[in-house]
Amino acid sequence: METELFVRYGPALLYGFGITILCWLAGSIGGVIVGFILACLNRWGPHALSWVIYVYVEIIRGTPFMIQLFILYYGGPYIGLVLSPVQAGITSFVVYGSPYFAEIFRSGFNAIPKGQIEAARCVGMPETRILWRIILPQMLVPITAPLTNFFIILTKETAILSVVTVPELLFQTQTMAAETFTFVEPFLALSLFYWLMVLVTGWIGAKVEQRVTRHLKRA
Amino acid sequence: MNFSFDTIWHNLPYLLAAARWTILISVSGMAISLVWGTALCATRLSANPFLRGAAVLYISFFRGVPLLVQLLLFYYALPYVGLDLPAVQAAILATGLCSAAYTAEILRGALQSIPSGQTEAAYALGIPSFSLWRRILVPQAVRIGMPSLVNELILLVKVSSLASVVGIGELTRISQNITGETYRPLEIYITAAVIYFAINWVLSISGRLIEKKLQIG
Numbered sequence: 001m002e003t004e005l006f007v008r009y010g011p012a013l014l015y016g017f018g019i020t021i022l023c024w025l026a027g028s029i030g031g032v033i034v035g036f037i038l039a040c041l042n043r044w045g046p047h048a049l050s051w052v053i054y055v056y057v058e059i060i061r062g063t064p065f066m067i068q069l070f071i072l073y074y075g076g077p078y079i080g081l082v083l084s085p086v087q088a089g090i091t092s093f094v095v096y097g098s099p100y101f102a103e104i105f106r107s108g109f110n111a112i113p114k115g116q117i118e119a120a121r122c123v124g125m126p127e128t129r130i131l132w133r134i135i136l137p138q139m140l141v142p143i144t145a146p147l148t149n150f151f152i153i154l155t156k157e158t159a160i161l162s163v164v165t166v167p168e169l170l171f172q173t174q175t176m177a178a179e180t181f182t183f184v185e186p187f188l189a190l191s192l193f194y195w196l197m198v199l200v201t202g203w204i205g206a207k208v209e210q211r212v213t214r215h216l217k218r219a
Numbered sequence: 220m221n222f223s224f225d226t227i228w229h230n231l232p233y234l235l236a237a238a239r240w241t242i243l244i245s246v247s248g249m250a251i252s253l254v255w256g257t258a259l260c261a262t263r264l265s266a267n268p269f270l271r272g273a274a275v276l277y278i279s280f281f282r283g284v285p286l287l288v289q290l291l292l293f294y295y296a297l298p299y300v301g302l303d304l305p306a307v308q309a310a311i312l313a314t315g316l317c318s319a320a321y322t323a324e325i326l327r328g329a330l331q332s333i334p335s336g337q338t339e340a341a342y343a344l345g346i347p348s349f350s351l352w353r354r355i356l357v358p359q360a361v362r363i364g365m366p367s368l369v370n371e372l373i374l375l376v377k378v379s380s381l382a383s384v385v386g387i388g389e390l391t392r393i394s395q396n397i398t399g400e401t402y403r404p405l406e407i408y409i410t411a412a413v414i415y416f417a418i419n420w421v422l423s424i425s426g427r428l429i430e431k432k433l434q435i436g
């Protein structure tokens with residue numbers, strides 16, 4: 001194991017780690033917000049809009065993330081959308097993630113018994129408060145596990161951003177490997193690192209799940 | 220700028236030819252995934268704690284590392300330990316071994332949803348364990364797991380785009396090459412997206428047909 005290599009490339013790798021985390025957090029938080037808006041529009045918006053959303057969801061889920069990234073990053077400038085690699089990475093994450101998040105939220109909405117919402121309307125609750133007080137707190141129970149699952153998938157998708165020269169962790173590792181002709185150690189270390197990141201995300205997800213289901217455990 | 224349908228029309232034959240590689244990689248990957256995933260699932264459910272632990276570790280690792288990194292590991296790092304695989308084989312092996320981890324979990328979920336009374340009844344009747352798997356457990360598990368397995372195949376078609384990184388001339392790579400010649404990324408990549416979408420659409424429709432066929436009653 002050539003440890004001095006990791007010392008020499010330490011700052012670059014650390015910087016790459018920062019970019020990975022930045023793209024992951026910004027992209028998935030943006031994806032959750034857009035996905036939630038899509039799910040709400042789908043439920044409460046006009047009927048025609050839900051068709052548009054359906055087509056959007058199907059297109060994004062039916063095409064590879066890499067192609068979406070290429071269309072945005074290489075095709076964008078032709079329609080006046082010039083993005084830096086990191087901006088393109090985050091934007092494509094939001095575009096790619098939002099339909100999946102929208103579907104997760106939709107399943108959450110459907111899990112709330114209709115009677116509760118009708119009852120809330122009968123006692124005169126406004127729609128926004130029904131969403132905030134009745135639907136959301138209960139919805140967290142069935143959606144936490146799929147949300148964690150998708151956060152984990154997005155953690156791993158950050159590696160693909162290296163293809164459009166986003167200076168994230170894999171990109172820095174590839175640079176290091178190419179400059180020093182060592183491949184086994186850097187890539188093995190990188191694999192272990194991603195693995196650790198996924199395990200930590202899964203662990204946080206399990207903790208959140210415990211917290212949102214605590215009212216069900218008390219017997 | 221104007222959207223050039225001419226460029227699309229001229230390059231469509233090359234893109235379609237490249238799509239054959241996409242299909243080859245994903246179908247071969249799925250074949251490996253099904254065989255290896257079944258074995259993995261059996262190991263995961265075995266009574267031997269060491270075998271079970273190994274399977275758990277395998278599944279956790281292959282589900283926890285980005286496929287792109289696995290692919291690079293297979294292609295660039297394996298030669299250093301004396302295993303020099305051509306790009307296509309490396310890509311198929313990496314996707315297959317990774318997908319096997321997911322297939323194993325799908326099958327495990329399906330198997331565990333079969334009431335255990337059936338297994339107990341089979342043992343009580345003296346049905347040997349091979350027949351138990353062949354006649355009772357596997358047919359039901361396949362029926363229960365079918366939607367997820369079709370989903371996995373669709374994922375594999377999308378994931379095969381990663382093989383472009385190690386230089387295989389599949390759909391994504393050829394799109395990159397054509398873009399390099401024509402400077403028309405928007406047209407070419409959108410066409411590639413449409414082809415991917417068409418493949419997946421056919422898969423999901425045939426999946427639904429198979430599901431219907433497998434349903435009883």
